Structures are given as C-alpha cells and as structure tokens.
Amino acid sequence: MPRVSVGSSSVEAPPGQSVLESLLRAGVWMPSSCNQGTCGTCKVTVLSGSVDHRDSPLETLPAEQRDAGLALACQSHPTCDVEVTPAGPTSARAGEARTHPLRDLTATITGIEDVARDTRKVLLALPEPLAFSAGQCVELEVPRTGERRQFSLANTATEDRVLELHVRLVEGGAATERWLFADAACGDEVRVTGPLGDFRAPEPEADDGGPMVLLGGGTGLAPLLGIVRTALERHPDREAVLYHGVRHAADLYDRERLVDLENRFAGFRFVPVLSREETRAYRTGYVTEAFLADVSSARGWTGWLCGSPALFESGAAAFKRRRMAPRLIHREKFTAAP
Numbered sequence: 001m002p003r004v005s006v007g008s009s010s011v012e013a014p015p016g017q018s019v020l021e022s023l024l025r026a027g028v029w030m031p032s033s034c035n036q037g038t039c040g041t042c043k044v045t046v047l048s049g050s051v052d053h054r055d056s057p058l059e060t061l062p063a064e065q066r067d068a069g070l071a072l073a074c075q076s077h078p079t080c081d082v083e084v085t086p087a088g089p090t091s092a093r094a095g096e097a098r099t100h101p102l103r104d105l106t107a108t109i110t111g112i113e114d115v116a117r118d119t120r121k122v123l124l125a126l127p128e129p130l131a132f133s134a135g136q137c138v139e140l141e142v143p144r145t146g147e148r149r150q151f152s153l154a155n156t157a158t159e160d161r162v163l164e165l166h167v168r169l170v171e172g173g174a175a176t177e178r179w180l181f182a183d184a185a186c187g188d189e190v191r192v193t194g195p196l197g198d199f200r201a202p203e204p205e206a207d208d209g210g211p212m213v214l215l216g217g218g219t220g221l222a223p224l225l226g227i228v229r230t231a232l233e234r235h236p237d238r239e240a241v242l243y244h245g246v247r248h249a250a251d252l253y254d255r256e257r258l259v260d261l262e263n264r265f266a267g268f269r270f271v272p273v274l275s276r277e278e279t280r281a282y283r284t285g286y287v288t289e290a291f292l293a294d295v296s297s298a299r300g301w302t303g304w305l306c307g308s309p310a311l312f313e314s315g316a317a318a319f320k321r322r323r324m325a326p327r328l329i330h331r332e333k334f335t336a337a338p
C-alpha cells in the first residue's frame with residue numbers, strides 16, 4: 001500500500017483514498033476547505049513519488065502547475081509512495097499538527113424544520129459522538145445519486161451526538177430540492193463523513209478571550225453560531241458582535257436563539273441586516289456597511305466571515321480598513337450546497 005508523507009508524518013493510503021483523505025483519516029492536519037477541487041486550499045508540491053490527478057479541475061490546477069509538480073491533495077491519489085508539502089503559506093504546521101480524524105458514520109434524521117423562507121434546519125443523530133471543532137463541516141451522501149454535499153455544523157464541540165445543519169433550497173439541487181426539501185423524513189438513515197475544513201473555533205489555549213466580530217450571509221450563519229457560542233461559553237465577558245445578512249425579513253431565522261444569547265452574555269450583540277428590503281424594524285444594506293458604521297477600530301479583534309464570495313472579499317477588506325490584523329481574519333467562502 002503506498003504511503004503519503006508530509007513533514008514528519010507518514011501514513012498509509014488505502015485504495016480509493018485521496019492524498020488529503022488518507023492524511024485526515026489518520027488525524028494529520030493539512031490545509032483544506034471545499035474537498036471538491038474548487039478552492040485550491042489543499043494545493044501541494046509533490047516532492048517525490050507521483051500522483052494521479054483524477055478529476056482535478058483545470059481551473060484550480062492548470063496544466064502548467066501540474067507540469068511544475070503541483071497537485072490538489074483532495075483530488076489526487078498516490079500512485080506510489082509520495083512526499084508532499086503544502087504550497088500555501090500555512091505549510092509550517094502541515095504534517096506536525098493533529099486534527100480530529102475524518103470518520104464515516106451512519107446518522108439518523110431526527111428533525112426537519114422550516115425555519116425561514118426556503119430554509120430548513122436538519123438534525124442528524126449519530127450512533128456515537130463525533131470529535132470536531134465548532135465551525136467545521138460534514139459531507140452527506142445524497143441517497144440514490146452517489147453524490148456528496150458539504151454542510152457546515154451549527155454545533156459547539158460538546159454537542160457531538162446530534163448534528164445541526166442549516167440548509168437553503170437550491171432550485172433543482174440534488175441534495176436540496178430533490179432530497180432534503182422533498183422526500184427526506186425523520187427516521188431515514190444518512191451516510192455522514194466528517195469533520196472537514198479549517199474554518200473552526202481556535203483551540204482553548206490559543207483563545208485569549210479578546211473581542212470578535214462575525215459576519216454571516218444566509219445559512220452561512222450556521223458555523224458562526226457554533227463558533228460564537230463556543231467563544232462566549234469559554235469567556236463569558238468577552239465582546240462579540242454577530243451580523244447576519246439576508247435579503248428579506250422572511251429569510252431571517254434563529255432570532256430567538258440569538259436574542260437569548262444576548263440576554264445571557266452582556267458583551268454579545270446580534271445585528272440582523274436586510275439587503276433588499278426597506279423597513280424600520282431592521283438595519284438595511286450590507287453587513288460590511290453595518291460593521292463599518294458601528295466599529296471605528298477593530299485593532300486586536302478577531303474576525304470571522306462566512307458567506308458568498310462577495311461577502312468573503314468585502315468583509316475582509318472592511319476588517320482590514322478597521323485595522324484588524326490579516327492573521328486574525330478567518331473566512332469561509334460559502335455557496336449553498338445544491
């Protein structure tokens with residue numbers, strides 16, 4: 001069986017597993033995000049040996065990069081013993097840091113609830129606890145299709161027996177319109193693989209209780225809920241503000257839960273923002289504008305972004321304008337799983 005090596009770690013790569021999957025299943029950390037070949041976060045340099053690029057998209061890994069020895073760890077499979085190193089700036093920790101091992105579990109749907117227009121909350125009970133960090137995601141196998149889709153967890157790490165997913169309807173989507181918004185029902189079994197992704201709450205020892213701001217668009221709220229609840233439970237006096245951007249008031253959800261958090265934690269504030277509806281009941285415009293209007297300096301704050309590519313870019317620019325250090329900006333480009 002070929003082996004995959006990165007830094008001081010070396011793991012077996014069973015047949016059918018990508019370079020990334022074999023590392024994550026062994027609990028070896030590597031930078032990654034989409035697990036679908038689209039984001040490029042997992043790009044590696046092949047130092048020795050060779051890989052089969054399989055379905056690596058040319059848009060993410062152009063031919064000249066393949067020729068230069070680069071590969072997408074989430075798509076490529078080793079053809080012999082292979083040594084890789086991440087091509088991105090986070091390479092220092094790869095192969096040295098541990099992560100929650102990637103696992104396969106069969107979950108049971110225990111809740112499906114309409115919480116806003118075209119938005120459902122789906123609860124999945126696990127047969128045993130799953131170790132993950134708040135903010136990470138899981139991959140579901142879509143029944144009858146063989147396709148897989150990623151959904152962020154809204155849970156904190158201690159809520160490890162029932163996973164909470166927020167799902168937005170995508171017209172024609174195999175996982176949404178044709179499954180979770182169609183015939184999925186409580187009692188159904190679902191194949192779950194996880195945890196995945198590097199968008200996660202910091203480890204306790206790296207969390208100094210400093211102020212934080214979170215900007216989420218639509219169901220991008222889910223991982224932010226896990227992260228902010230983790231942060232507040234750790235440091236109940238910390239300052240934290242969460243902006244939730246949606247188009248219309250009918251798209252808002254979980255307001256009661258967030259107001260309850262405001263009542264429990266004096267330093268927490270929740271700000272819903274509508275971009276396509278004028279009303280006196282809520283702030284209007286974009287979440288980044290609301291943040292810029294409210295905060296004159298975010299120096300020393302940490303920032304969390306989860307939303308559309310536009311929010312991803314404009315949010316990071318707004319954070320930097322308010323003097324947040326780039327290393328303190330965490331972001332997840334989020335497109336609703338179809």
Ligand code: FES
Pocket residue numbers: 031032033034035036037038039040041042043060072073074075
């Ligand atoms: Fe996104 Fe591999 S391309 S994780």
